[in-house]
Amino acid sequence: xxxxxxxxxxxxxxxxxxxxxxxxxxxxxxxxxxxxxxxxxxxxxxxxxxxxxxxxxxxxxxxxxxxxxxxxxxxxxxxxxxxxxxxxxxxxxxxx
Numbered sequence: 001x002x003x004x005x006x007x008x009x010x011x012x013x014x015x016x017x018x019x020x021x022x023x024x025x026x027x028x029x030x031x032x033x034x035x036x037x038x039x040x041x042x043x044x045x046x047x048x049x050x051x052x053x054x055x056x057x058x059x060x061x062x063x064x065x066x067x068x069x070x071x072x073x074x075x076x077x078x079x080x081x082x083x084x085x086x087x088x089x090x091x092x093x094x095x096x
Contacts, residue, residue: 001035001095002056007088010048014084015041018050021084024077029054032068033061055095062092 010018022039029037035055042049056062068074 002059002062003093003095004054004056004062005091005093006052007091008050008052008085009046009087010050010085011083012048015048015050018081018084021077021081022050022052025074028068028071028074032064033057059092 008018019039019041026037033056035057037052037054040051040053069078
């Protein structure tokens with residue numbers, strides 16, 4: 001099992017908008033067997049930080065995300081999300 005952690009540094013005041021978009025996509029994540037999707041926001045971190053975590057059984061399942069992002073519903077929800085962020089990173093952990 002793998003934990004995927006995407007960390008986004010949002011533009012000032014834009015974290016809530018990104019969280020709103022991610023919350024709308026969670027049902028579609030579950031359809032692709034992404035487990036335990038969770039959205040985190042900063043308490044003590046860089047301001048306007050949003051983290052999206054999910055678990056997958058195999059990395060091949062995660063590679064399937066192209067099918068996720070090309071779904072019309074998800075495309076509509078996430079359109080222009082890059083206007084909300086300044087950058088970010090992805091971490092992938094093996095769950096022991």
